[in-house]
Structure formats: C-alpha cells, structure tokens
Amino acid sequence: MSVQNGDEWAPRKNIIIIGSGWAGSTLETSLDETKYSLTVISPETTTPCTPLLASAACGLYDFNIVETPIRHTIKKIKFVKARVESIGFKAKSVKCIPCFDDLSVKDFTLDYDIVVIAPGSTNHTFNTPRVSEHALFLRNARDAMKIASRIQDCFEKASIPGLTDTQKRCLLHFVIVGAGPTGVEVSSELSDLFSTSYASLYPHLKPYVSIAIHEDYAMSSFTKRNRVEGDCLHTKEMGRINAGLVICATGNKSTDLEDSLPVKKTPRNPRILTDSFLRVYSPDSELLDGVYAIGDAADVENACLPTTAEVACQKAKYLAKALNVAVKEEFQYQQAAIVACLGQNDGVVSGKTDYSGAQAWIAWRSKNFLWTRTWRQKVLIVVGWVLNLVTGRAIAQFAPR
Numbered sequence: 001m002s003v004q005n006g007d008e009w010a011p012r013k014n015i016i017i018i019g020s021g022w023a024g025s026t027l028e029t030s031l032d033e034t035k036y037s038l039t040v041i042s043p044e045t046t047t048p049c050t051p052l053l054a055s056a057a058c059g060l061y062d063f064n065i066v067e068t069p070i071r072h073t074i075k076k077i078k079f080v081k082a083r084v085e086s087i088g089f090k091a092k093s094v095k096c097i098p099c100f101d102d103l104s105v106k107d108f109t110l111d112y113d114i115v116v117i118a119p120g121s122t123n124h125t126f127n128t129p130r131v132s133e134h135a136l137f138l139r140n141a142r143d144a145m146k147i148a149s150r151i152q153d154c155f156e157k158a159s160i161p162g163l164t165d166t167q168k169r170c171l172l173h174f175v176i177v178g179a180g181p182t183g184v185e186v187s188s189e190l191s192d193l194f195s196t197s198y199a200s201l202y203p204h205l206k207p208y209v210s211i212a213i214h215e216d217y218a219m220s221s222f223t224k225r226n227r228v229e230g231d232c233l234h235t236k237e238m239g240r241i242n243a244g245l246v247i248c249a250t251g252n253k254s255t256d257l258e259d260s261l262p263v264k265k266t267p268r269n270p271r272i273l274t275d276s277f278l279r280v281y282s283p284d285s286e287l288l289d290g291v292y293a294i295g296d297a298a299d300v301e302n303a304c305l306p307t308t309a310e311v312a313c314q315k316a317k318y319l320a321k322a323l324n325v326a327v328k329e330e331f332q333y334q335q336a337a338i339v340a341c342l343g344q345n346d347g348v349v350s351g352k353t354d355y356s357g358a359q360a361w362i363a364w365r366s367k368n369f370l371w372t373r374t375w376r377q378k379v380l381i382v383v384g385w386v387l388n389l390v391t392g393r394a395i396a397q398f399a400p401r
C-alpha cells in the first residue's frame with residue numbers, strides 16, 4: 001500500500017514495536033497509521049496499568065480494570081503473540097518464538113524498516129535462592145490475583161480451630177521486601193485492607209495481623225544464607241522470619257532480550273543506551289539504522305532517567321511525533337509529579353511541589369483515574385471508589401490458585 005507523503009507517493013514503512021507495556025502501547029496509539037504499517041510483538045495481549053495493581057490486589061478495583069487490551073478497534077495494528085528472540089540489525093528483521101507450544105511453527109522472522117525496542121524490565125531477585133518459587137511479585141493482573149488469593153488463604157488457614165497463637169501470628173505476618181514506591185504502596189494498601197474489610201470479616205484474628213517492610217539493602221546484601229522458603233524468609237541480618245506471605249518489590253533488572261542484544265548499554269544496571277533522539281548505538285558507538293529503544297529497557301545518554309511509566313509514555317509520545325512529522329528537537333524529559341499512597345487517606349506528592357496528607361492522597365487517587373486509558377476503565381474506577389465507600393473492598397473476588 002502507498003500513501004501520499006508530501007508531493008510524492010511513498011510506500012508505508014513497516015514499524016515493529018517489541019513489547020506491549022506502557023512504552024509500546026503509547027507509541028502504537030500515537031503513530032500515524034496512514035504513514036506506517038504497525039506490528040506489535042509481545043507475549044502479553046494487554047498492557048497492565050501498573051499504578052493500580054497494588055489497589056487491585058487489595059480489593060479496591062476489579063482485576064479487569066487494571067489491564068488494557070492491546071488489540072482495539074481505533075487503529076488497524078497487527079498484533080503477534082510471540083517473544084522476540086533476536087534482532088538482525090543488518091538484515092533488518094526480528095526472529096520470534098510464538099507463545100504457543102502446540103503449533104507446528106516453532107519460530108518465524110518478520111522484516112522491518114523501523115524497529116522500536118520496548119521489552120521493559122523484569123523482577124530483580126538478586127539471585128536469592130528459591131525467591132522465584134516462593135515469593136510473590138507484582139507486575140500484572142495475574143500477580144495481583146495471586147496476592148489477593150494468598151492473603152485470603154492466610155486468613156482462612158489462621159481461622160482453622162486448634163492453631164496456636166504463634167502459628168496464627170506467623171500465618172498473618174505479611175512481609176514486603178523492598179522499600180521503594182511499590183513496596184510502600186503495597187504495604188499501605190494491605191494496611192487499609194486489614195484495618196477495614198478484613199477487620200470486620202475476621203475480627204477474631206485482628207490481634208495477630210502484622211506487616212513488615214524489609215529494605216532493599218537487606219535483599220541486595222543477601223548471601224547464600226539468605227533465602228525465601230514456603231513460609232519464611234531467611235536474612236543475614238535477622239535470621240529466620242516466619243511469614244504467611246512474602247511479596248518481592250525489589251526493583252528491576254534487564255530482560256533476556258535486552259541482555260542478548262549486541263548494542264551499546266549503560267554501565268551500571270545495564271539498559272540500552274540511546275542518543276537524545278532515542279536511537280540505538282552498536283557496541284562500537286555507530287548509530288544503528290532505523291533502531292530505537294524506549295521504556296524501562298533504555299536510557300538516554302547522560303540522562304539517568306528513572307524506570308517509570310511517566311518516562312516510558314513521554315519517550316513514546318516524543319518518538320511518535322518525531323516519526324509522524326519528522327521533528328528535529330531532542331527528547332527532553334519533563335519532570336512530572338510523583339504521587340504515592342501511604343494508606344488511611346494519607347499520601348505524598350513530590351517531584352514538582354512537595355506535600356503530603358489528605359490532599360496528596362486525593363492527588364494519588366486522581367492520578368489513578370488519569371492513568372487508565374479507556375472510558376470503560378474510568379467509569380469502573382469511579383464505581384470501585386463508590387462501592388468501596390458503601391460496601392467495603394471486594395475481598396471475595398475470584399482469583400486463580
């Protein structure tokens with residue numbers, strides 16, 4: 001297919017976007033489809049609305065609200081449910097593995113004119129033994145469901161007759177490893193959940209419930225003696241800590257794809273290094289033709305930007321504008337307000353102006369609303385708030401085991 005581009009008829013260029021997270025989905029919705037043929041490749045058919053996950057895990061929102069489908073009717077994009085295994089920068093093609101084991105096609109290759117690398121990041125476990133099997137993480141709605149289900153199991157187990165006080169205390173001890181924004185938000189939501197809905201449903205267990213946050217440094221200083229088991233956490237500093245549930249919010253590390261790509265990376269906590277036009281360098285510092293990187297997976301030279309949805313969206317919008325209308329300005333991050341919930345109608349806002357208290361909590365709730373992408377989600381968010389006020393949190397949501 002061809003489109004009129006200025007005075008000339010030019011073929012539509014093929015853009016492949018790797019990843020359907022904040023960066024990939026924002027780019028896909030902002031690119032001009034009359035100029036580009038868009039293909040998104042990702043193992044996930046949805047984009048998780050990460051700022052809402054902690055609230056969903058604690059019954060404030062329905063799990064459906066916190067994922068936005070990548071396929072939609074607004075734009076004609078191609079979506080391929082697959083994992084990109086490698087990129088041939090010379091051949092301008094990506095090699096993919098379908099996310100289905102029962103297909104005769106085991107891998108396939110797609111050609112691109114432009115490729116945008118946005119595979120995000122993954123959970124950093126600091127190679128702590130058994131943490132991946134026993135602790136829970138929070139990256140998407142599936143994780144939020146698992147947390148909700150495990151919390152309920154802990155309360156039900158602790159209600160079985162014959163348990164000692166110590167056993168109840170252990171089952172109802174909730175440990176969050178990582179005191180960054182996610183760790184703090186999860187613990188605030190847990191605290192709200194336990195002091196409201198769970199307090200009225202399980203009044204007999206109220207004295208046994210406790211929440212502890214373990215700082216990131218404790219995790220990063222883990223040695224062979226430190227590990228997570230089914231019902232406990234071993235740390236070098238504090239020895240064995242019995243817990244009903246351990247949630248790991250210990251930050252990000254690069255994905256397998258990012259690790260395997262022959263491109264220039266940032267020195268520490270490696271991320272793909274880009275210039276200020278978000279273009280990717282080869283290892284010998286040559287710009288690669290038609291290759292861009294955005295989101296958590298990449299950082300701009302000399303910028304040291306945080307791994308946040310705010311940065312991912314700003315980069316995606318900049319790149320879409322640059323490709324749509326060929327703007328020549330460099331990317332510049334505009335500092336946005338950082339909002340976090342501290343529980344019990346308290347919050348904190350920083351970044352632009354700093355304040356805390358009820359006003360900050362309202363700012364956090366409003367930002368939740370703004371983060372959602374569809375009208376359906378926005379309406380359901382407000383319904384969630386009203387139901388929360390009237391009937392309390394939805395703690396009996398169906399969650400897979």
Ligand SMILES: Cc1cc2nc3c(=O)[nH]c(=O)nc-3n(C[C@H](O)[C@H](O)[C@H](O)COP(=O)(O)OP(=O)(O)OC[C@H]3O[C@@H](n4cnc5c(N)ncnc54)[C@H](O)[C@@H]3O)c2cc1C
Pocket residue numbers: 018019020021022023024041042043044050051052053054082083084085118119120121138139182255257294295296297307308309310311312
């Ligand atoms: C619980 C939580 C709360 C958060 N709250 C906030 C907040 O309040 N404000 C804020 O600004 N930020 C927040 N963040 C951070 C924010 O979510 C991330 O910075 C953001 O998701 C990064 O977007 P991304 O598109 O780069 O990566 P992601 O959103 O992680 O998406 C990456 C995508 O790439 C796909 N992918 C991975 N490997 C491959 C491959 N090989 N091939 C194809 N696809 C692949 C993944 O499946 C995924 O779809 C939060 C994060 C978490 C976990």
